[in-house]
Amino acid sequence: MSLKAEELKGLEINHHVDGVGEVCPHTLNIALSALKKAKPGEVVVEETDHSIATKTIPAAVKMNKIAEVLGIVEENGLYKIYLRKL
């Protein structure tokens, strides 16, 4: 499922992960640890300025089957990756 930017921004966020200034593999590790703490159905958002994380985090959570990728919002090199815990 991939939601539009407006729909993503309207979602209730349960866990916010601050990944700004982080690079790999920390960007992925902090997302995974937040997802471990989250309850099924809850929305976890990682905010990051590490461009490659927009590829690695969705690939990792899909492979782990730990979360659904709801979508990514990009604004001037800052990305918000929306995930829903499965």
Added chain:
Amino acid sequence: MEFFLIDMFIAAAIFGFLYGFLLQKADFCFVASVRDFVSVRDSRLGKGVLILIATAMMGWGISLTFGWSTIGEVWSVPIGFTNLVGGLLFGIGMTIAGSCASGALYRAGMGYVQFWIVIISMMIGNILFALVYDPWTANYVQQPLQLAESGFSLFQLNLPFLLLPILIVGVMILITIRQFGVKGFFNGFKEAAMDLKGNPLKRSHWDIRLVAFLLGVIATVQFIIMSSISITGPETRMVGVALSFIFGEEFIYNNTYLNQMFASFPSIGIGPEETLIIFIVLGAFVASLLSGSFRLRLPKKKRLPYAIGGGLLMGISSRLAPGCNIANVVSGVGGLSISSIIVVIGMAVGVFIATAYIFKMPLLLFQKMDFEDDIAS
């Protein structure tokens, strides 16, 4: 060589710009190609590296077959355990730092302050190595660990130059077809070219398979008209130039290692290969500006030890191996050089060690996955 022609500087600037532009467009990360594969089974970047190797191997084979370059120009260094140890330490260093030698350059152009720190730390590592090279490293590390005094490329075997590249790339294609089918194989070409539709310059991301192929072609052209692509050698010379301003040129001439780094230079200064490095950063800067992904990215303070420690380790080990990911993967493995094949194996093991034991990441590659159960049932 007594002097460099201005044409070489212009060619180097163009090559550097194109490398930087393309690396940024695909977010081409050599660390992630191994780390993400063993950790989360993500093979996107790994496929890119394999396509880059395949293209370079074919490119080197074609240029030798047609006599556009000679076997003496293929980059190969003495074979020994230093290849393995240097590669291993470089692999650990780049995983800690968060990027390889080429990754640090393109990300520096994207505005990552962390990777400016990594590059400076790598350069300090280069100098630390040069300071202990004669007599310690040369006599007590490199010589005892050396197996052969000269390098060896499989292109030196008395075989048609294209035979081995065709065989190796043929096996790679067969494995791909076995996994994805003939249709899937050809669909890959179509998908890879999709990102060129519309205005590709504004697009923030290009398919890594397309970029890997283009990088391999450009590296081949560079090999034919200029030199084998490398990063950490030129970086060592750049810091050598800086030191010559501070301590005088005698400092460089009196240091065995730095002196030999400038052996083919008319004087101590910036040559074409160093120009190429600067233009990689510029190419990435322009690519990220065009797609709107440039941003001044400040690192978290607690991560600075990773940037500095990883960078220092990369700087020292890149001199020991010798060479970074780019020189060994493209010019080395592409040139079928035995030493580089050993270095690259060392790097992959190094990335694995850092992923598993320093970052303690999940290792899904070695776990039985649910979908395997599905297939089995």
